[in-house]
Amino acid sequence: MSGASASSTSQSPPSMASISDFSALFQTAKKYEELNVIGTGAYGTVYKARDLHNGGQIVAMKKVKVALTEDGIPLSTLREIALLRQLEAYRHPNIVRLLDVCHGGQSVERDHQLVLFLVFEHVEQDLESYLKRAPGPLSENRIRSMSYDILSGVDFLHSHRIVHRDLKPHNLLVTSTGRVKLADFGLAKTYDSEMKLTSVVVTLWYRPPEVLLGVSYNTAVDVWSCGCVLAQLHTRSPLLPGSSDSDQLHCIFRLIGRPPRHEWPDNVAIVADSFPEYPPRDLASVLPRAHPHALNMIKGMLVFDPAKRLTALDCLEHPYFTEEPLT
C-alpha cells in the first residue's frame, strides 16, 4: 500500500476532495482473487481465495457485512477485530491463523455498510468431511489427541474471554498431520447486531439447552458443543441430531434426562412440564467403544446447568488426558 502515495504535481494545498479520491486507491479486494465459496454460514460467506501479493497462496476469506453507524464503524466490531489481532500474536497451534483484515471500501456511501474481509489460512479439510471420509472407526489415540486439540483451542479462547458459540465439526479444521484447529470464531457481537435478520439455517445439533431456551449464556456453551463433537469422534455420527429447536431439546433430555424443576431457569417461555420426564441414559450404551475416562469427561461436559458443567481447563486436566500420555 505504500506505493499508493500519490505524486502531487502542483504545489497547491491538497483539497479535501482528495481524501475521497484516494480512498478509491485502497481497494483491497484486488489483493485477493476469489475462487469459490467454501461455506455460507449464519454470519457470512467464506471463500477460497488466492493471495495475489503472496505468491498465489491459497487462503480462506470470510466476508462480513458491517452496518455503519452515524459514527462510522461500530465500536464492538473494532474491539473484536482488535482482539482477534491480539490473539494472533500467540500463534496458538489449535487456532486457525488470521493472516489479514481488510475492507472492500467501495459502495460504502451508497448503502451505509462496509464489507470486511477476514483472511485466514486455508486448511483443506474440516472435521465433518474428515469423519465422513474415515474408512472405519478412529483409533483411540487419534480420538484422544483430537479431543485434546479441540479443548486446548477452546480453553485458549476462553482464557481471552472469547466465546466461540458455534463450535461444530464444520468449523474444526483438520490439518494434513491430523491436528485440529478452531476456525470461525470472533465477531460474535458484530454478527449478533448486524446479521440476525438473515434467515440462514444454522445447525442446532451442537447447541446447549441454555441457548435453545434463550437464556443468557457464557463460555460453558462451548463446552457443551465440544462434548457433542467429542462424542461424535467416537461414533462418527452426530450425538443429538434434532430437527427443530424444540426437537433438539427433546433429543437432549432423552440423553441426559429432563432436569429437575429447581434447575430449570426462570423467565423462560417454555416450562419444564412441557417435556416428558425422560430418565437419563447411560452414555456407555450410546458410545459403546469409548474409554470409561472419556465417558466420564463427556458426561461432565453435557450437564444441563452451565454452572455445573466442566470447564475446558477442567477437561484438559481430566484423567482421560493425564493418566496415559498422548501419543
Place this chain on the structure above:
Amino acid sequence: MPYWYYDKKDLQNTPSFRDGISNETENRYRKEGARFIIDTGSKMDLGYNTVATGVVYFHRFYMFHSFKTFPRYITACCCLFLAGKVEETPKKCKDIIKVAKPLLTDQKFSTFGEDPKEEVMTLERILLQTIKFDLQVEHPYGYLLKYAKCLKGDRAKLQKMVQMAWTFVNDSLCTTLCLQWEPEVIAVALMFLAGKLSKFEVVDWNGRTPKHNAWWDMFVEDITMDLLEDICHQVLDLYSPQTQQSGGDSPPETSTSKPPKNEKKPPSITPPASVSPVAAVATKPVVTPVKNGGETKTEPPKNGGVEIQLSKLPGDAVCAGLQRTTSWGRAAYSCSPRSTA
C-alpha cells in the same frame, strides 16, 4: 502479521521524504500532529491510553503516506477518533472536531474541507486499511509501573522518579520512538533517564539474581548502554532549542499558502519544550550525540557515556522543570496508586 518497527534508514526514507519533504520538516509535522492529539485528547478528558494509541496510529499512518497527501491535523483527529473507539472511550466525531477547531488557525482548519465530519469518516477507512486493522497497541506506561513496583529504595524518591519517567513517556509520543522500539524498551530507557535526572540510584530490586547487572536485565534482555543512551537523547532532543526553532508553524503547502493569520500556539498542557529549563542544559553540546547510524547495537560500548555526562546536569533544575507536568500525566499517574505500593 504486520511488523511496526523500523530502523533509522527506513525512518529517513519515508513517503513524505520521497515526496519532497525534508526529514526535519517531517519530524516537526509528526511532533505537531502528536502534540495536537495530546491537546485535543486532554481537553476531552480522554485517558493516556487512548491518546497514546491515537498517536501511535498517527506515526504508523505516515510510514505509508505523505504529509502532502494527507494533511496532519485531520489525520490526527481521525486517529484520536478511532483510538477512542478501540480503547472503549468513544467520542463523537463531531465533538472531536468541535474541540479541535479552536486549537487550529483558520488556515489549518481549512484542510478539513467543506464537510469535516464526512472527511474524517472517509479517512477512518483509509486509516484502518493503512494500519492493517492492527488496532491494539501497547504503551510503555504499564511497563513503567510494573518495573517501578520491583525497585527498592526511598519511596518518595521512587515516586518522583516514576512521575518524571511518566512525563518522558508522554513526551516521547512526539518522537518516532514508538516506530523503533517496543514499549518495554522505551519504558526501561526513560526510567533510566529519570533515575539519572532525579538522582535516584537503583541499588536493589525484588527478584534480583547474580546474573543481573542492572534492574532492567530482569525485564529486557541484551539492552545495551548505547541503546539506552540513544533513546534518552531522542527524548531530550525534544527540549533542545534548535529543534524548536526550525520552521515555525507553517503547513506543508508552504510555497502557495498565505502566512498564517493567527500565530498563537494552542494552549499546550504538557510542558512546552521551549520554555522548559531542560532546554538550557540538555542541549547537544552537553551530551554525547548518537547520530542516526541505525547501528547503535553494534557500536562498542562507550563505558556508560550517559552516566558520566548526565550526572553533570543540574538534576534538580531539570526536575523542577519537568515537575510542571501535564494535568493529563498527573491524572494518569494518580489513577495508578499501585505503582508505589
